[in-house]
Amino acid sequence: MISLSSAVSTKLLAYYTLTSITIAGTAGSVVAARLSEEPSVHVLVIEAGVSDNGTDSDIIYVPLLAGTGVGTIFDWNYTTVAQSGLDGRTIDFPRGFVLGGSSCINGMIYSRGGSDEYDRLATISGDSGWSWKELQQYILMNEHHTPPWNDKRNVGEYNPLVHGFGPLGTGLTPTVFETEQRVFQMTDDQPELYPFNLDPNSANGLGFSWLHTTVGTNARSTSASAYLHPALNSRSNLDVLIHTQVTKLIETETNMYTGVQVAQSATAKRFSFTASKEVILSAGTIGTPQLLMLSGIGPAAELSKVGVSCVHDVPDIGRNLQDQNILAIQWEVSSPTLSTFLSNETALRAALAQYAENKTGIAAGNTLVNSIGFVRLPSDSPLLKAGDPAAGPNAPHFQFAWLNTFYPNDGQTTPTTGNWMSVSIVLQSPTSRGSVNLTSSNAFDHPAIDPAYLQTSFDINTYVAAIKTLQTLMSTPAWDGFLLAPFADAANLTTDAQIEGYVRNRLIGGGVVGPDLLVKGLKGLRIVDASILPSAVAGFPQAEIYILAERAAALIKSSYL
Numbered sequence: 400m401i402s403l404s405s406a407v408s409t410k411l412l413a414y415y416t417l418t419s420i421t422i423a424g425t426a427g428s429v430v431a432a433r434l435s436e437e438p439s440v441h442v443l444v445i446e447a448g449v450s451d452n453g454t455d456s457d458i459i460y461v462p463l464l465a466g467t468g469v470g471t472i473f474d475w476n477y478t479t480v481a482q483s484g485l486d487g488r489t490i491d492f493p494r495g496f497v498l499g500g501s502s503c504i505n506g507m508i509y510s511r512g513g514s515d516e517y518d519r520l521a522t523i524s525g526d527s528g529w530s531w532k533e534l535q536q537y538i539l540m541n542e543h544h545t546p547p548w549n550d551k552r553n554v555g556e557y558n559p560l561v562h563g564f565g566p567l568g569t570g571l572t573p574t575v576f577e578t579e580q581r582v583f584q585m586t587d588d589q590p591e592l593y594p595f596n597l598d599p600n601s602a603n604g605l606g607f608s609w610l611h612t613t614v615g616t617n618a619r620s621t622s623a624s625a626y627l628h629p630a631l632n633s634r635s636n637l638d639v640l641i642h643t644q645v646t647k648l649i650e651t652e653t654n655m656y657t658g659v660q661v662a663q664s665a666t667a668k669r670f671s672f673t674a675s676k677e678v679i680l681s682a683g684t685i686g687t688p689q690l691l692m693l694s695g696i697g698p699a700a701e702l703s704k705v706g707v708s709c710v711h712d713v714p715d716i717g718r719n720l721q722d723q724n725i726l727a728i729q730w731e732v733s734s735p736t737l738s739t740f741l742s743n744e745t746a747l748r749a750a751l752a753q754y755a756e757n758k759t760g761i762a763a764g765n766t767l768v769n770s771i772g773f774v775r776l777p778s779d780s781p782l783l784k785a786g787d788p789a790a791g792p793n794a795p796h797f798q799f800a801w802l803n804t805f806y807p808n809d810g811q812t813t814p815t816t817g818n819w820m821s822v823s824i825v826l827q828s829p830t831s832r833g834s835v836n837l838t839s840s841n842a843f844d845h846p847a848i849d850p851a852y853l854q855t856s857f858d859i860n861t862y863v864a865a866i867k868t869l870q871t872l873m874s875t876p877a878w879d880g881f882l883l884a885p886f887a888d889a890a891n892l893t894t895d896a897q898i899e900g901y902v903r904n905r906l907i908g909g910g911v912v913g914p915d916l917l918v919k920g921l922k923g924l925r926i927v928d929a930s931i932l933p934s935a936v937a938g939f940p941q942a943e944i945y946i947l948a949e950r951a952a953a954l955i956k957s958s959y960l
């Protein structure tokens with residue numbers, strides 16, 4: 400890693416021709432590391448945020464602390480604009496502000512989504528290379544299954560054949576709670592209603608499964624730790640700048656963007672770097688459209704509102720923002736869960752001390768969420784009359800994840816006593832579409848983020864259907880003797896109107912390029928990150944982003960050689 404001042408004064412400007420410049424998020428780190436495998440390619444990686452190895456990096460890497468990076472120095476700490484679908488609330492919209500991007504602060508769930516998700520991408524892009532079948536090599540070169548620290552074998556809990564040999568470590572829980580036993584009791588009791596799916600990372604996108612998370616043997620695996628640092632430690636053709644924000648893309652020739660302007664604060668001096676080949680924009684769903692618009696590439700009418708002159712009028716930039724928000728229902732239960740342990744400060748301190756000592760114990764593995772269910776609306780559901788927004792006939796409409804603790808929604812306070820578990824509900828194919836817009840021409844001002852939650856009747860009614868499905872499922876015999884009572888807030892969710900009120904009050908946030916990912920109509924500018932996905936992904940997005948970045952890197956490499 401180098402500082403901006405040394406990059407400017409010596410090495411990068413004086414001695415090298417940069418081949419490409421990328422940004423160090425989840426996707427960008429994969430692309431940079433893969434490109435640097437070719438010694439003739441020199442890559443500069445630029446990250447606005449902090450190092451993943453500095454102060455407080457335990458928050459990132461200790462598996463038990465997953466989730467606590469939100470709202471810290473590792474987060475951009477964005478908030479949305481007021482959401483009319485959420486009774487006017489604004490909600491937090493976390494994104495990673497760190498080397499490795501959001502892979503350092505996310506919930507660690509690694510679930511690819513079934514084949515329908517990728518086949519839809521291939522159809523929309525017109526490139527069969529994005530289909531499930533043709534992506535297999537990139538799927539396998541991205542992650543590998545690792546047994547947990549206690550060497551639990553996980554036999555019958557996953558399918559080794561669908562896991563590969565890539566840098567990212569993924570694994571299953573070392574510690575099983577009663578919650579998981581009950582979930583799989585339910586699939587055993589009623590397989591026709593609640594089918595067991597051996598691995599949600601297989602082509603099958605439906606059913607109830609054990610869940611992989613991005614926990615290697617005993618630490619979180621991120622795109623920084625798995626891809627970037629090993630490359631950085633062993634190659635001289637890769638440089639990383641942190642605390643350095645790209646403020647603008649530079650048009651180096653007509654319609655060609657191979658340069659970037661950077662700065663360390665709103666008032667600091669601007670510097671620029673130019674690549675001989677291209678700039679690979681991987682600033683994520685908020686950063687990428689923001690940067691394009693700051694550079695005059697975007698919808699002319701929106702740009703003129705903040706005094707940015709439009710150089711290329713591209714109406715789609717900043718449109719179609721989709722976010723899969725989360726809603727939890729919590730139950731008090733009869734035996735200890737992770738919540739029991741988390742509310743015992745002495746036990747928590749002892750676990751963190753044990754982890755610091757030898758990387759073992761409850762802090763060394765995923766314990767929060769270990770089982771998941773992907774469910775479709777019934778085929779005769781009136782909600783599907785106007786069309787089915789899911790990726791295909793084997794793609795889910797909603798997802799339930801069982802959490803071994805009290806997972807608070809907006810406005811709820813975690814109880815200090817009792818044993819708790821929660822089920823989070825996530826819509827898989829929301830039809831509401833929002834936007835990202837500039838609030839000023841200053842790159843350091845946060846943009847206006849409007850996910851437009853619950854703007855369509857399909858979205859709100861599918862939430863209502865999902866909650867009713869969950870209520871049925873949680874009243875099957877498998878849960879007898881374990882569930883005591885739902886948390887007071889959710890105790891009276893009987894009518895559709897009561898359920899809708901709960902959703903709107905409690906919910907929390909969770910085709911600009913061609914098939915080659917080059918920005919249409921421009922040269923030297925490619926986008927590789929979640930902002931190019933045309934629709935929300937069933938499952939969880941990070942796995943699809945890693946896979947997409949692997950193929951993108953291969954396409955880019957072959958275009959250089």
Ligand SMILES: Cc1cc2nc3c(=O)[nH]c(=O)nc-3n(C[C@H](O)[C@H](O)[C@H](O)COP(=O)(O)OP(=O)(O)OC[C@H]3O[C@@H](n4cnc5c(N)ncnc54)[C@H](O)[C@@H]3O)c2cc1C
Pocket residue numbers: 422423424425426427445446447448469493494495496497498499500501502504505506507508509510643644645646681682683684686687690909927928929930938939940941942944
């Ligand atoms: C709290 C949270 C929980 C999540 N949980 C899960 C989960 O359990 N499973 C899952 O699959 N997905 C999860 N996700 C989503 C997933 O992590 C993201 O979709 C994915 O990591 C995004 O990858 P990306 O490469 O598109 O962007 P990011 O990884 O966000 O990378 C963008 C990078 O660009 C940098 N950047 C932005 N603008 C600039 C600029 N102007 N100059 C320089 N650098 C810039 C950012 O700092 C960041 O490092 C979660 C996300 C969050 C925030």
